[in-house]
Amino acid sequence: MLESVQAILDEYADLEARLADPAVHGDQSLVRTLNKRYAALGPTVASARAWQAARDDLEAARELATEDSAFAEEVPALEETLAEAEEHLRRQLIPRDPDDDRDVILEVKAGEGGDESALFAGDLLRMYLRYAERRGWKVEVEDATESDLGGYKDVRVSIRAKGTPGPGEAPWARLKYEGGVHRVQRVPVTESQGRIHTSAAGVLVMPEAEDVEVTIDPHDLRIDVYRSSGPGGQSVNTTDSAVRITHLPTGLVVSCQNEKSQLQNKEAALRVLRARLHQLAKDEADAEASAARRSQVRTVDRSERIRTYNYPENRIADHRTGYKSYNLDAVLDGDLDPVVQSALEADEAAQLAALVES
Numbered sequence: 001m002l003e004s005v006q007a008i009l010d011e012y013a014d015l016e017a018r019l020a021d022p023a024v025h026g027d028q029s030l031v032r033t034l035n036k037r038y039a040a041l042g043p044t045v046a047s048a049r050a051w052q053a054a055r056d057d058l059e060a061a062r063e064l065a066t067e068d069s070a071f072a073e074e075v076p077a078l079e080e081t082l083a084e085a086e087e088h089l090r091r092q093l094i095p096r097d098p099d100d101d102r103d104v105i106l107e108v109k110a111g112e113g114g115d116e117s118a119l120f121a122g123d124l125l126r127m128y129l130r131y132a133e134r135r136g137w138k139v140e141v142e143d144a145t146e147s148d149l150g151g152y153k154d155v156r157v158s159i160r161a162k163g164t165p166g167p168g169e170a171p172w173a174r175l176k177y178e179g180g181v182h183r184v185q186r187v188p189v190t191e192s193q194g195r196i197h198t199s200a201a202g203v204l205v206m207p208e209a210e211d212v213e214v215t216i217d218p219h220d221l222r223i224d225v226y227r228s229s230g231p232g233g234q235s236v237n238t239t240d241s242a243v244r245i246t247h248l249p250t251g252l253v254v255s256c257q258n259e260k261s262q263l264q265n266k267e268a269a270l271r272v273l274r275a276r277l278h279q280l281a282k283d284e285a286d287a288e289a290s291a292a293r294r295s296q297v298r299t300v301d302r303s304e305r306i307r308t309y310n311y312p313e314n315r316i317a318d319h320r321t322g323y324k325s326y327n328l329d330a331v332l333d334g335d336l337d338p339v340v341q342s343a344l345e346a347d348e349a350a351q352l353a354a355l356v357e358s
Contacts, residue, residue: 004093005048005051005052005089005093008041008044008045008048008093009045009048011037011041012038012041012042012045015034015037015038015041016038018034019031019034019035019038036101040096040167043092043167044089044092044093047085047088047089047092048089048092050085050088050089051082051085051086051088051089054078054081054082054085054086055082055085057078057081057082058075058078058079058081058082061074061075061078062075090352091348091352094348094351094352095351097172097173097176099172099176099207099282100167100168100170100172100173101165101167101170101172101173102170102171102172102207102208102209103158103159103160103161103170103171103172103207103208104158104159104171104172104175104176104205104206104207104208105142105156105157105158105159105205105206105208105271105272105275106128106156106157106158106159106175106178106203106204106205106206107154107155107156107157107203107204107205108121108124108125108128108152108154108155108156108201108202108203109121109153109154109201109202109203109204110147110151110152110153110154110201111181111199111200111201111202112198112199112200113184113188113197113198113199113200114199115147115148115149115151115188115190116184116188116189116190116197116199117199117200117201118147118149118150118151118152118153119147119149119150119151119188119189120151120182120184120199120200120201120309121151121152121153121154121155121201122150122151122152122155123151123184123332124182124201124203125152125155125157126332127331127332127333127334127336128157128159128175128178128336129157129334130332130333130334131334131335131336131337132159132171133334134334134335135169135174136161136162137159137160137161137162137171138159138160138161138162139157139158139159139160140157140158140160141155141156141157141258142156142157142158142256142258142268142271142272143155143156143255143256143257143258143268144156144258149189149190156272158208158271159171159175160208168344172205172207174340175205175340176205176207177320177340177343177344177347178203178205179203179204179205179306180202180203180305180306180307181200181201181202181203181305181306182200182201182202182203182305182306182307182308182309183198183199183200183305183307183308183309184198184199184200184201184308184309184310184311185197185198185308185309185310185311185312186309186310186311186312187311187312196312200305206275206276206278206279207275207278207279207282208271208274208275209274209275209277209278214274214277214278214281216247216270216273216274216277220247220248220249221245221246221247221248222245222246222248223243223244223245223246223266224243224244224245224246225240225241225242225243225244225262226240226242226244227240227241227242228241228242228257228258240262241257241259241260241261241262241265242255242256242257242262242265243255243256243257243262243265243266243269244269245266245269245270245273247273247277250277250280252273252276252277252280254269254270254272254273254276255269256268256269256272305319306318306319306320307319307339309328309332310328311328313326313328314326314327314328314329315328316328316331316339318339318342318343320343320346321342321343321345321346322342323338323339323342323343325338325339
């Protein structure tokens with residue numbers, strides 16, 4: 001841990017020196033990058049300095065204890081302070097997800113269960129919309145295919161923070177564990193016998209990428225336009241405003257029809273494509289880093305059922321973390337933080353264990 005701490009202190013000092021250099025401020029893009037890294041390291045540096053101070057105080061007390069019994073009496077309390085400072089620092093040294101300050105693109109897709117699954121997909125979307133509202137985030141529907149009985153066969157939204165969120169407060173930091181298959185147990189509206197059915201919907205969450213981070217060659221794209229369908233205003237079914245983009249090298253396909261103009265739909269589809277390509281590169285890098293231990297939460301395959309929503313018992317259970325509560329109605333109304341926190345804590349525990357082993 002000593003080597004890690006010293007490396008961070010050295011980097012922090014270097015950043016301070018560079019930010020104090022007037023020549024650096026001629027490149028505003030570089031300044032933003034340096035400031036972001038400087039701010040990210042700040043809490044860790046504060047913890048490192050507190051740990052160093054506690055260690056120095058304990059060493060001094062032990063040395064003086066041979067001459068003065070008063071110092072010997074202080075040693076137990078100082079040992080406890082040092083242990084607390086070390087634990088706090090160890091948590092600060094957990095590798096930070098570089099995407100944690102990003103906005104997200106979130107998709108909900110109906111799965112097993114037909115119309116009931118589509119209704120549940122609509123319930124999940126509402127849960128995320130209410131959660132975003134509680135946290136002051138802005139949400140835009142990028143594309144949606146509604147089902148006949150209500151709900152969605154497929155819906156995609158962008159979720160963005162307003163202003164600059166604090167560490168761990170951006171949409172990706174809070175929603176990255178939502179990806180996976182969500183299972184519901186309840187009596188469907190189409191069930192006349194009152195029997196409980198089980199159906200599922202899938203959630204995909206991607207960090208949104210900037211234009212400069214993902215370069216897309218226009219020659220790698222096939223762009224098709226077609227007429228929008230469903231609710232959306234006067235342009236629906238009258239103009240070829242909907243856009244479908246195929247990225248030929250990867251085969252990724254993105255469509256968008258919710259905006260009024262073809263240009264707006266094209267820009268929205270490109271943003272989603274950039275996010276998917278960014279996620280694809282991230283997944284490939286993770287797969288290659290076999291030596292680095294991954295979190296038991298983050299490595300869950302998206303096909304795995306991560307959570308169950310049991311309506312008759314008003315119960316929600318996360319199968320990855322063991323979290324369980326009987327306030328499903330509140331969670332579906334946007335009170336999602338306790339569930340999210342259980343995933344964050346499980347991830348942190350796994351990474352702390354990996355630090356100890358290493």
